[in-house]
Amino acid sequence: xxxxxxxxxxxxxxxxxxxxxxxxxxxxxxxxxxxxxxxxxxxxxxxxxxxxxxxxxxxxxxxxxxxxxxxxxxxxxxxxxxxxxxxxxxxxxxxxxxxxxxxxxxxxxxxxxxxxxxxxxxxx
Numbered sequence: 562x563x564x565x566x567x568x569x570x571x572x573x574x575x576x577x578x579x580x581x582x583x584x585x586x587x588x589x590x591x592x593x594x595x596x597x598x599x600x601x602x603x604x605x606x607x608x609x610x611x612x613x614x615x616x617x618x619x620x621x622x623x624x625x626x627x628x629x630x631x632x633x634x635x636x637x638x639x640x641x642x643x644x645x646x647x648x649x650x651x652x653x654x655x656x657x658x659x660x661x662x663x664x665x666x667x668x669x670x671x672x673x674x675x676x677x678x679x680x681x682x683x684x685x
Contacts, residue, residue, distance in 0.1 A: 589643065591636050599627045606631055607676070608639055616642050618676030620667065621657075630658045642677075649677055657681075 576593065583590040595610040606627060607620040619638055624631060634657055642649065649655065653664050662679035 589640060591639055591643075595636070595639055597632050597635055601627070606635055608635060611639065611642070611676070614643055617666075620676050620678045621662070622678055622680045634658050638679075654682060655679065 580590040580593055583592070594613070595608050598607050598609050599605075600607070603622075604624050605620050605622050606624050608618050611618045616639075619635060619642065621631060621635060638655075641647075649664050651664055651666050654661050655664060656662075657679070661682045663682050665678045665680065666675065667678035
């Protein structure tokens with residue numbers, strides 16, 4: 562079974578088992594539906610698959626390297642965007658691992674898709 566925007570290809574029974582296990586924990590199976598992408602040239606970690614749910618892609622800019630912590634944050638933020646009913650608004654700030662991010666709307670350099678761009682706020 563293939564979910565075209567997801568990050569992996571599974572046999573149908575495996576796909577259903579993974580989804581059922583995650584849903585039983587009260588979470589969405591985002592790892593099956595949304596793929597995290599890393600662009601080392603642009604230093605951007607971003608989602609692929611959010612528009613299928615009527616949501617913008619999420620881009621986390623100015624990342625020196627790909628990290629597990631930021632990947633988990635990306636999935637948590639995607640879950641928040643999809644389930645909270647709250648919109649992230651341009652100009653707002655949001656707490657992240659070890660920093661605060663300012664939210665902007667932007668077109669992704671790598672993907673050409675519009676989305677939420679989170680940029681670290683650097684202290685003055």
